[in-house]
Amino acid sequence: MKQKRYVRGPALRGRLLRKQMWKQKWQKKGEHFVGGRPRATLKNSCFRCGQLGHWSSQCPQPVSEKDPEPAGPELLVTVEQPGPRVPCLPPTVPPLYPPGPSGQVAETPAEVFQALEQLGHRAFRPGQERAVMRILSGISTLLVSPTGAGKSLCYQLPALLYARRSPCLTLVISPLLSLMDDQVSGLPPCLKAACIHSGMTRKERDSALKKVQAAQVHVLMLSPEALVGAAAGTPGSLPQLPPVAFACVDEAHCLSQWSHNFRPCYLRVCKVLREHMGVRCFLGLTATATHSTSRDMAQHLGVAEEHVLRGPVTIPTNLYLSVSTDRNPDQALVTLLQSDRFRDLNSVIVYCNRREDTERIAALLRTCLCEAWDLGPRGEAPEAVAEAYHAGMCARERRRVQQAFMEGRLRVVVATVAFGMGLDRPDVRAVLHLGLPPSFESYVQAVGRAGRDGQPAHCHLFLQPQGQDLQELRRHVHAEASDFLAVKKLVQCSFPPCTCTHAQQPPEQEGAKSQERPVTVSPSEAEQASNKGLAQCLGHERALPVQPLVQALDMPEEAIETLLCYLELHPRRWLELLAPTYAYCHLRCPGGLPQLQALARRCPPLAVWLAQQPQENIGEGSYSVEFDVVKLADSMGWKLAPAKQALRQLQWYPEPSTGAHRDTGVLVEFRELAFCLHSPGDLTAHEKDQICDFLYERVQTREQEALARLRRTFQAFHSVAFPSCGPCLEQPDEEHSARLKALLSGYFEEEGPGGMEDEQGPEPGQARIQDWEDQIRQDIRHLLSSWPDQQFSGRAVARIFHGIGSPCYPAQVYGRDRRFWRKHLHLSFRALMRLATEEILLWGH
Numbered sequence: 001m002k003q004k005r006y007v008r009g010p011a012l013r014g015r016l017l018r019k020q021m022w023k024q025k026w027q028k029k030g031e032h033f034v035g036g037r038p039r040a041t042l043k044n045s046c047f048r049c050g051q052l053g054h055w056s057s058q059c060p061q062p063v064s065e066k067d068p069e070p071a072g073p074e075l076l077v078t079v080e081q082p083g084p085r086v087p088c089l090p091p092t093v094p095p096l097y098p099p100g101p102s103g104q105v106a107e108t109p110a111e112v113f114q115a116l117e118q119l120g121h122r123a124f125r126p127g128q129e130r131a132v133m134r135i136l137s138g139i140s141t142l143l144v145s146p147t148g149a150g151k152s153l154c155y156q157l158p159a160l161l162y163a164r165r166s167p168c169l170t171l172v173i174s175p176l177l178s179l180m181d182d183q184v185s186g187l188p189p190c191l192k193a194a195c196i197h198s199g200m201t202r203k204e205r206d207s208a209l210k211k212v213q214a215a216q217v218h219v220l221m222l223s224p225e226a227l228v229g230a231a232a233g234t235p236g237s238l239p240q241l242p243p244v245a246f247a248c249v250d251e252a253h254c255l256s257q258w259s260h261n262f263r264p265c266y267l268r269v270c271k272v273l274r275e276h277m278g279v280r281c282f283l284g285l286t287a288t289a290t291h292s293t294s295r296d297m298a299q300h301l302g303v304a305e306e307h308v309l310r311g312p313v314t315i316p317t318n319l320y321l322s323v324s325t326d327r328n329p330d331q332a333l334v335t336l337l338q339s340d341r342f343r344d345l346n347s348v349i350v351y352c353n354r355r356e357d358t359e360r361i362a363a364l365l366r367t368c369l370c371e372a373w374d375l376g377p378r379g380e381a382p383e384a385v386a387e388a389y390h391a392g393m394c395a396r397e398r399r400r401v402q403q404a405f406m407e408g409r410l411r412v413v414v415a416t417v418a419f420g421m422g423l424d425r426p427d428v429r430a431v432l433h434l435g436l437p438p439s440f441e442s443y444v445q446a447v448g449r450a451g452r453d454g455q456p457a458h459c460h461l462f463l464q465p466q467g468q469d470l471q472e473l474r475r476h477v478h479a480e481a482s483d484f485l486a487v488k489k490l491v492q493c494s495f496p497p498c499t500c501t502h503a504q505q506p507p508e509q510e511g512a513k514s515q516e517r518p519v520t521v522s523p524s525e526a527e528q529a530s531n532k533g534l535a536q537c538l539g540h541e542r543a544l545p546v547q548p549l550v551q552a553l554d555m556p557e558e559a560i561e562t563l564l565c566y567l568e569l570h571p572r573r574w575l576e577l578l579a580p581t582y583a584y585c586h587l588r589c590p591g592g593l594p595q596l597q598a599l600a601r602r603c604p605p606l607a608v609w610l611a612q613q614p615q616e617n618i619g620e621g622s623y624s625v626e627f628d629v630v631k632l633a634d635s636m637g638w639k640l641a642p643a644k645q646a647l648r649q650l651q652w653y654p655e656p657s658t659g660a661h662r663d664t665g666v667l668v669e670f671r672e673l674a675f676c677l678h679s680p681g682d683l684t685a686h687e688k689d690q691i692c693d694f695l696y697e698r699v700q701t702r703e704q705e706a707l708a709r710l711r712r713t714f715q716a717f718h719s720v721a722f723p724s725c726g727p728c729l730e731q732p733d734e735e736h737s738a739r740l741k742a743l744l745s746g747y748f749e750e751e752g753p754g755g756m757e758d759e760q761g762p763e764p765g766q767a768r769i770q771d772w773e774d775q776i777r778q779d780i781r782h783l784l785s786s787w788p789d790q791q792f793s794g795r796a797v798a799r800i801f802h803g804i805g806s807p808c809y810p811a812q813v814y815g816r817d818r819r820f821w822r823k824h825l826h827l828s829f830r831a832l833m834r835l836a837t838e839e840i841l842l843w844g845h
């Protein structure tokens, strides 16, 4: 029996314990980043290749090293890069019914109707048949149809038919981690499915993968992070899967930068599917998309405009919608739920905008409704009256609440938008909103949870009379925006100058060069350019450590990732985003320089690193160094993965006689999670300015559009609101409901994301800045003098007055000071920023 021995050290305390916990936290974060793939640690990794899942004796990596040479001064080695394993793409799956010569789709064959029946349905619903037939013809398609319309069938049926013809797999990318398991178990029995996401243990993931590899699964559901993470490892680390018939991207609006719910990780999903898995046919599904959003989605998915299946966004007739602006919305909610119309409804979702509100309202309902609520119509009452649900709760608790609701043991869930996406309980009888929803899209998604069984269901929205809910939502918009200075710093970090080009352009040609040249160039293009005397940088891999960057830019990492994505999406493709990685190699070598030099003979990256060190930096004694391994690999012209692998192998060397691997005493660790990208190093100052302008304009446009969208939503709902919920207590008002539905449908038919916010006059729910100017200036000076060591920017001050935490000004610290935190929520953020900037400039003199 093989046995591993460990030496248990003394228990950590104080600073060391905190450091250890911090490291564990970042390791977890890293696992999330790379889709739950745990970083190989010394404890459980293979000695030879550093990977998990096997001992070194079963390591597939061929042993290439010779015996370690005795220590010597010589540093030069033959630097030959281990050939990267070229990812071998699975064969493509031909369409089941190839389209006709002019691309027309065949008549629906009987086999398809039989499969429909097998899935439990007698006939297709509108839009389903066309989508199914296009996928079976291998044509990428985007389907925009309302919630509950039956979009899932459009991937289930083709998945079944493709798998019936030959062993193959359908991939479904879904952002709904918490519901993936339920989605898998909810599939018809004839369709075998598995899921992989970062919430699973390694054992569960391995067992799911085994089933997939053995072709026992028709549908594999993946979170975008799990997919991108799997592709992020060493080349070829993506497991060999059966051929992929097609990939379905659920909630495809996350792909569009114009949608209300853009997720940068989604952008990489299409790339990974195309480049690593050979996927040619895509199906995008979404319930809510304006015209501009669906155009954007179609472009990412490679769907031709004529293949976008887009019905009108309609609200089902069995839903009764109403809005009111009660003076006390909490009390009005209780009154509504006690009214004749709502008293007997056993499954109710109440949406709030803030997590704290969900807890508070759930407690209020428990107190006020526990006696007043009679038994349901069938005399059965759920055991619990109301519970809160939000993303801040632990996964177990969320699951418990969700299950209680799904099984009818809980009457009211008071939740944030985290609840309900993908929920398929057919008999939800009421969806209530306490406060303005963030967008029409999210409102339509939310009310779409109600009345899926076709029976009447009731939706009511309580608006805050003074527009306080609008102020709350504006905070989220301002939290994501950033200053020009931050954008400029990011551009500087992303495009540091390099020395690899040998011919510099004369200054007068710079403008012309920036107009003409493509930024990411292929080697052949570079060769052509070089022949003309225009040497170009082919680009370098760079690592931007996440935490230091977050602090330097005072931006959350998601916002930074979004900006980098914009650069990748730009027509000139300024950079290419690679998977996040641990960028720093920490190397501890007890034998000091002689041992290091000896090891360098069999490890080219180490040899190069040593050669790059100035002589005075190389000392005797025990060695502990840290260096940027991405930069090192780039300077050698190596890919990152083989460089890391070569460094990891420094820890062991094979015994010449037995071939067993012996510990060299060297410790190699990779630290500091970083964004990884490939960008040119020869951009001119003019080009960098162009990039800054482009990015800043994009950030501002997004902020303005989000504000305009909010204002539009606010005004639209107010235009149809009753002054109080009184008229809604007895019977639904059908005319009122129809007006609201027409308003919503009209929005989705419009072109463009809406007008820009105009700076004239106060926004709804805001006071005039002129009436408060003296008071604000005084508060700004007070804030500056209270934190004399801080270098505030205008935006930072405005954020504090609006109660918006940021990495450098966290709510946990600044929120404690009630003199400033959230003090001027009723005033325009931009105006506050302007005044703060003026005061900061005066303060400096």
Ligand SMILES: Nc1ncnc2c1ncn2[C@@H]1O[C@H](COP(=O)(O)OP(=O)(O)OP(=O)(O)O)[C@@H](O)[C@H]1O
Binding pocket: 121, 122, 123, 124, 125, 128, 145, 146, 147, 148, 149, 150, 151, 152, 153, 286, 287, 422, 423, 424, 448
């Ligand atoms: N052709 C059909 N005939 C009858 N019922 C159907 C048909 N297609 C789907 N359904 C049923 O409609 C319900 C909703 O389907 P599904 O969950 O696929 O909706 P969806 O459009 O994906 O909704 P969401 O946008 O909320 O995810 C399911 O219970 C499903 O069984």
